Amino acid sequence: MASDIRITPSILNADFSNLQSEIAKIAKVSDLLHLDVMDNVFVPNFTFNFERASKIIKESPLPVDAHLMVADVDHIAPEYAQAGCASVTIHAEATKDVSGTLRAIRKIGARSGLALKPATQIEDYVDFIDDVDMFLIMTVEPGFGGQKFMTDMMSKVSRTRAIIGSRPIWLQVDGGVSLETIEIAADAGADTFVAGSAVFNAQDPAAMVTALRELASKS
Numbered sequence: 001m002a003s004d005i006r007i008t009p010s011i012l013n014a015d016f017s018n019l020q021s022e023i024a025k026i027a028k029v030s031d032l033l034h035l036d037v038m039d040n041v042f043v044p045n046f047t048f049n050f051e052r053a054s055k056i057i058k059e060s061p062l063p064v065d066a067h068l069m070v071a072d073v074d075h076i077a078p079e080y081a082q083a084g085c086a087s088v089t090i091h092a093e094a095t096k097d098v099s100g101t102l103r104a105i106r107k108i109g110a111r112s113g114l115a116l117k118p119a120t121q122i123e124d125y126v127d128f129i130d131d132v133d134m135f136l137i138m139t140v141e142p143g144f145g146g147q148k149f150m151t152d153m154m155s156k157v158s159r160t161r162a163i164i165g166s167r168p169i170w171l172q173v174d175g176g177v178s179l180e181t182i183e184i185a186a187d188a189g190a191d192t193f194v195a196g197s198a199v200f201n202a203q204d205p206a207a208m209v210t211a212l213r214e215l216a217s218k219s
C-alpha cells in the first residue's frame with residue numbers, strides 16, 4: 001500500500017491465541033504490521049520471546065515493523081533485522097550505542113527506527129539523524145495497549161517534523177491513536193500511525209484501518 005500515510009496496526013491487543021487470523025483481517029489494507037516486543041525489564045510487561053517473534057515475522061503477510069521495548073537492545077536489534085523485519089525500532093533510553101545499533105540494523109537491510117519515551121527530548125538525539133529512517137514519538141508510556149493518547153506530545157511531534165525537514169525520514173506516533181486522535185497527530189506532522197486497540201477492538205478491523213487512513217490523509 002503506497003502512500004505518504006502509513007497505518008501500522010499493533011497486534012498487542014489482538015487475540016494472541018489466533019494471531020494468523022487476526023493479522024489476516026487487516027493485511028490487505030495496512031502498510032506494515034507493528035510488533036511490540038516487551039521483555040518485562042525495560043517495560044513492566046512481556047509479549048514475545050525471539051523464537052515466537054521470528055515465527056510471526058516469517059509468517060506475516062505484511063512487512064513487519066518491530067518496536068523493541070527491551071533492555072538489551074544493542075544485542076537484540078540486529079537479530080530482529082536478520083529475522084526479516086522491514087523496520088526495527090530501538091528505544092533511545094535502552095541503547096548504549098545509538099549510532100552503532102542503528103547502523104547495524106541498516107547494514108542488514110532493515111529500516112532503522114529511534115523511539116523516544118514521553119520524557120525524552122528529540123533535541124538530545126538530533127546528532128544521530130543521519131542514522132535514522134524513522135523517529136517514533138511515544139504518545140503513551142510504553143508497556144501497555146489501550147492507554148490514553150497524550151496530546152501534550154504534539155509539540156515534540158511538530159519539533160521532530162521541523163528537524164526532519166526534507167529528509168525522507170518517517171515520523172511515527174504510537175499509543176492511543178484512534179478516530180478521535182489521529183488527525184491531531186497528523187496535523188502535528190506524523191505520517192506513520194500505530195493503532196492497536198482502536199483496530200483490534202473494532203467490529204471491522206479493516207474498515208477501521210481505512211477510516212483512520214482517510215482521517216490522517218485529510219490533514
Ligand code: DX5
Nearest residue numbers: 012142143145146176196197
Ligand atoms: C505501547 C505499544 C503500542 C500499543 C498501542 O507500549 O508500543 O504499540 O500497543 O496500542 P493502543 O493503540 O491500544 O494504544
Ligand code: ZN
Nearest residue numbers: 036067174194
Ligand atoms: Zn509499539
